Amino acid sequence: MRSAAWRISLWATLAFACGTMLVFIFLHRFVAQDIQRRSDAWLSGEVEVLGDVAERTPKDALYGRVVGEVAELAGKEVPNRLPSDSNSDDSVFFLQTASDGSLKLWVGAGNGVANLNAIQATTILPDRPIDLHVTGFSVPFRVASLRVGDGTSIYLGLSERDELRVLRNLSLRFTFLWFLLVLLGFAIVFFTTRRMLSHVREITEAASGIGHSDLSTRVPTTPRNDEVGNLARTLNRMLDRIENSMHQLHTITDSLAHDLRSPLTAIRGKLEMSLSAAQIEQGEPIVSAIEELDRLTEFLNQSLDVAEAKADALRLTRTVIDMDELLSVMIDLYEPSMSERGLQIKLRSSGPLRVDADASLIHRMIVNLFDNELKHLPAACTVTVLLKEEGEAASLVLEDDGPGFAPEVSPHLFERRVKGTQSNGHGLGLAFVDAVVRAHGGTVKACNREGGGARIAVMLPLAADGPASHAD
Amino acid sequence: MHYYPFMRLLLVEDELDIQSFLRCSLEEAGYQVEAAADGKTAERLAVEGTYDILIVDLGLPDLDGITLILRLRKIGVKAPVLILSARRSVDDRVRGLEQGGDDYLTKPFALAELLARLRNLLKRNGPPGNEATRLRVLDLELDLLRREATRSGQILQLTPQEFVLLEYLCRNAGRVVTRSMILDQVWGMRIQPDTNVVDVHIYRLRGKVDGNGQQPLIRTLRGVGYVLKDR
Numbered sequence: 001m002r003s004a005a006w007r008i009s010l011w012a013t014l015a016f017a018c019g020t021m022l023v024f025i026f027l028h029r030f031v032a033q034d035i036q037r038r039s040d041a042w043l044s045g046e047v048e049v050l051g052d053v054a055e056r057t058p059k060d061a062l063y064g065r066v067v068g069e070v071a072e073l074a075g076k077e078v079p080n081r082l083p084s085d086s087n088s089d090d091s092v093f094f095l096q097t098a099s100d101g102s103l104k105l106w107v108g109a110g111n112g113v114a115n116l117n118a119i120q121a122t123t124i125l126p127d128r129p130i131d132l133h134v135t136g137f138s139v140p141f142r143v144a145s146l147r148v149g150d151g152t153s154i155y156l157g158l159s160e161r162d163e164l165r166v167l168r169n170l171s172l173r174f175t176f177l178w179f180l181l182v183l184l185g186f187a188i189v190f191f192t193t194r195r196m197l198s199h200v201r202e203i204t205e206a207a208s209g210i211g212h213s214d215l216s217t218r219v220p221t222t223p224r225n226d227e228v229g230n231l232a233r234t235l236n237r238m239l240d241r242i243e244n245s246m247h248q249l250h251t252i253t254d255s256l257a258h259d260l261r262s263p264l265t266a267i268r269g270k271l272e273m274s275l276s277a278a279q280i281e282q283g284e285p286i287v288s289a290i291e292e293l294d295r296l297t298e299f300l301n302q303s304l305d306v307a308e309a310k311a312d313a314l315r316l317t318r319t320v321i322d323m324d325e326l327l328s329v330m331i332d333l334y335e336p337s338m339s340e341r342g343l344q345i346k347l348r349s350s351g352p353l354r355v356d357a358d359a360s361l362i363h364r365m366i367v368n369l370f371d372n373e374l375k376h377l378p379a380a381c382t383v384t385v386l387l388k389e390e391g392e393a394a395s396l397v398l399e400d401d402g403p404g405f406a407p408e409v410s411p412h413l414f415e416r417r418v419k420g421t422q423s424n425g426h427g428l429g430l431a432f433v434d435a436v437v438r439a440h441g442g443t444v445k446a447c448n449r450e451g452g453g454a455r456i457a458v459m460l461p462l463a464a465d466g467p468a469s470h471a472d
Numbered sequence: 473m474h475y476y477p478f479m480r481l482l483l484v485e486d487e488l489d490i491q492s493f494l495r496c497s498l499e500e501a502g503y504q505v506e507a508a509a510d511g512k513t514a515e516r517l518a519v520e521g522t523y524d525i526l527i528v529d530l531g532l533p534d535l536d537g538i539t540l541i542l543r544l545r546k547i548g549v550k551a552p553v554l555i556l557s558a559r560r561s562v563d564d565r566v567r568g569l570e571q572g573g574d575d576y577l578t579k580p581f582a583l584a585e586l587l588a589r590l591r592n593l594l595k596r597n598g599p600p601g602n603e604a605t606r607l608r609v610l611d612l613e614l615d616l617l618r619r620e621a622t623r624s625g626q627i628l629q630l631t632p633q634e635f636v637l638l639e640y641l642c643r644n645a646g647r648v649v650t651r652s653m654i655l656d657q658v659w660g661m662r663i664q665p666d667t668n669v670v671d672v673h674i675y676r677l678r679g680k681v682d683g684n685g686q687q688p689l690i691r692t693l694r695g696v697g698y699v700l701k702d703r
Contacts, residue, residue, distance in 0.1 A: 253560065254559060254560060257558065257559065257560045258531060258558040258559065261558040261578075261579045261580060262487050262489075262490065262558055262579065263489075264579070264580040265487075265490050265558070265579040265580035265581065266487065266489035266490045266493065267580075268580040268581075268582070269490060269493040269494065269497070269580075269583060270489075270493055272497075272582065272583045272696065273493055273496060273497060273583075275695060275696065283694070283695070284694075286695065287694040287695030287696075288695070289695075290695040290696070291695055293580065294580075294664065295666070297580055297664075298664040298666070301560065301664075304560060305560075315561050317561065317562065317564070317567070329659055329660070329661075332633055332659075333655075333659050333669055333673075334669055336669070336672040336673055336675075336676055337667060337668065337669045337672040340672050360562075360662060360663075363661045363662070363663050364663055364664075367663045367664075367665050367666075368666075370665075371665055371666045371667050374667050374669075375666070375667065429666075
């Protein structure tokens, strides 16, 4: 969730930054062009005035002085003027060349030779100011020229230093503003997205808490009519339907169980009563009828459980169970039967391991696993029960060195009614194991071992407080 | 032979088939049985008479069994209740009652188990007898403190599990115990194995207890369970 908020904000901010950057670049260019246009206009105007002055001033000894003064005065009215670093004013120069191209008059910093060389290296059309790079100056001059009637040319140069400084200031401010805007944009997008996604996260958390056992809770809804609100309401409607179907399923299985168990109870009771009244020889069919009834009852229980589990609707009454202790008791219970049939059973456990599970279902699951071994293994085999902690789960592995699963049943071991050719069971055993494990959020795998024999691995999630060894 | 003669019992069961055979076998076991087929009748009977113990089926036509029990408790009926349930899962409220001193049994059940649970409930709610440290059945003797069993003075080499099993049989000497009762009481599990695991335990125990050509004490009643003979 967090990363989604980050991703969205980053992309949005990137797009926003690019957009504002484009706007600023455009603005910057516009301002730069405007400044240039203004200084060009000024230059053209001034150079015309100076040309006028140069033309009208009598060509006497004072000519240089008069034109120089006018040029100097013009230099004081430079647009965009900023205080200069040095005392000498080098932002403007005025240059007049004689008709042979030699320097006639110079007003400005230095002697003007470099400027003259630069001017001579290019051609400057009248009324078309150009940029002129002069050796010895870091910033170019904008130079306008005019050919005066007497064959001389006058050049008025304006350093672009001030203009560049203005533009640099502008772009500095723009950058700062841009940075602030982008930061603000990111913050706004991030916090809105996160707020939005936090609703989604609340819904997810609530939805993940709604499991097999608890279908009655609902995800939090907001009164707003936006997408997230709709999502929550849709989820809740879906949960209503699921709860309803679950309820229906439970009603059906419960009433089926009830309707079958009541007559079974009556039949069993009557059989028992007639058994106590019967002679020993007559008792035999009654006895086997009672045993069949008991088997039928267990079959009924298990198939209803499997049916419910297939629909993820098995109801669990959870308690904390120590698997290690449970397995030792179970092995204690099964060991005599196993050795009676020439089988060995061993427990290899890494110590107490607690799972939060339905005790009755887990008991019956282990009974199914052990019954399975007992019924299918030939004599002189060994069953090894391995229990250990594996990540967040208790791993229970049953290994034997018998013939293993027949290849034709192997892919369908956990399906109902699938049983080996020699099996006399209902074919529910492993389907029930699978059902119970899945209802507890675990996994079960069965395969044949490499060296021969079968291997069934059950993983059950550990209780929240971890292995028992960590507790007192 | 019966431990608690003339115990008054109220049987609340709507299935008349079940009601009739339960009444028969309970009367045979020495209980004085009143039966009701619905919650209302049961409530009336419980108010009118006093009962030592109640058997209540959860699925009554007019009233939920638990509601009936809670109502009876409210009007001052203190007798323990054995709940019969044909439901699949054991309700949390049933567990609550179980902790409150009542017991439950799922249908179908063995009569022997029903009788045993009734006896247990009565014993739990009766005056506390001083807990014996020795059990004696004929020439079989169990020292519960030293976890030692002797038959005719001969020490029997029993595993701890076998001792617990024998102790359970002795405590119920003369009465039938079923396989599921043994699994519940000795191993603490309400399970129904598809194999003869309990039989093998009994077989082994019998080999040790009745081994030396003595009079066999542990009898198998096929289809029902086992009895430790007390005479």
